[in-house]
Amino acid sequence: MDHDKDGILGKNDLRATWDSLGRLVAEKELDEMVNEASGPINFTQLLTLFAKRMSGGSDDDDVVIAAFKTFDDEGKIDSERLKHALMTWGDVFTLKEVDEAYDAMDIDDKGMIDTQKLIAMLTSSAEEEDGGEAA
Structure with a gap:
């Protein structure tokens, strides 16, 4: 770009x-x-913009955590169930947007996403990810 x-x-x-x-x-x-x-x-700012765009804006961490906890089943989230929800309700995602988001997630061979890892990924700030360096 x-x-x-x-x-x-x-x-x-x-x-x-x-x-x-x-x-x-x-x-x-x-x-x-x-x-x-x-x-x-710059690159960090671009990632921040993408994250905001994909999430529909900035939500408080507790809102993000509560949203994904509703999909939690013994520490795992069924990726197909989550995909259906993302493509059906609220600010609807396209299949391409879901696929792009899933590329950033660890999904096991059974199609399950580790709930805590996903929440940690979604609630960490750009500053934490790049080691706190000034952009």
Whole structure:
């Protein structure tokens, strides 16, 4: 996505990315995308934006924990049951979005997700993940 290879995603990088996907994007849309970030869009900021977009915004950790505990069965979550819920209720996910989220999860050979690992992954902040370094 970083077409000019400067380590920061800017408006021209976003335009080039959308162009490569065959979609023309209005100047206003590009401005809105860039302004969605709280600062320059480096890799950490991009991950934070993706996480917010996929979760529908920032929820308090206790809300995230309670939501996933409803799927918990003896420390495991059935991935097919969760996929059905994600694609059926609330802010509905597409199959592609579910697949992308599942790529980041550890799913065992029985299709089960470790509840605690999933909750830990979803509730950790970008600062914790990158060792607290300033972006």
